[in-house]
Amino acid sequence: MTRKKGAKAKLREHFLTNIGRVMDSEELREVSGNQSEWARRVRELRSEEGYQILTHNDRSELKPGQYLLEDAKPQPAFERAISKETRAFVLDRNGFTCQMCGVVAGEPHPYDPTRKTRLHIGHIIDKSQGGDDEPSNLRALCSVCNEGASNLTLDRPTSQKLLIQVRRAKGDDQVELLKWLIGKFPKKAKEFLDSE
Template structure:
């Protein structure tokens, strides 16, 4: 356990230092894997820098000009990080409720992973609505997710909502939530937003 924690801290520290030395520069997954000295869960360490330390490391989900597998740290100042407040009881309840099965790809805990047979499936808890978008640690907002899907290696297995379903959900939201969605879209698609604004005026 102590060795695992030391390895995790070492890889995360190296990644943190590398991001801070390269603020404003786009980096890809191959570069970050080398920085973390090929640690198998380097993507998880990057995610910890975001969720536990509050560094605003952007991906293609945040900016349209970034490609999948690219990362960008715009500012050295971290935002307040979320606390890891999920209890052991909640974790056990969610894993049991989900049948100890990844809710994205269907991999079962302890068995060889269907997309990476070199390792056994390890399950984590993931948020249905991310905490950065107002999600909570309530069991209703949690699901079992394997480390492969959690690292983004199997995003293609997630069923994405179609346009109509997305629009319905946005329309159901409060005006404040709709404005938050608009602000996020403008940040992700700044060029398109500027072009649209120019055409309208």
């Protein structure tokens, strides 16, 4: 008896057979066979399995809803450390309501009425920016807001603050930032270098 593949396995296989090709959310929704859970499975591939699936937050040329896997080798991933009890506490504290757009769990989502709203636990200050898993740093977010808020804080630093932080950073960290910026803005980097 053959076992049916789950949505995450289907998405993993699809990404790995389409390395370097930009895919949109409709394609991934169809591939997963799961109309309401496909985005969550993509996040799990990134956060739990370490696949570097890029979005518009990572690359300027990608539009919202576009995804790209450049390399088949996963990177070390963050361990999920939020307990079921903490999740339940945060959801209850937030009234089972998205803290960004106000939609309630189980209601049709205003941006995608074909699916019911599912809430996730999101970090106010992301773990990649030094945040922790304490309830005071967690909030309920719908899947749409959670995807849009990944690795962002509510207060975005000004360019002046960023420059101060970059100047204070070690040389190796500055080089890593430069690599990331060139990867995110390859056309702008080429234009800048060509004008020098």
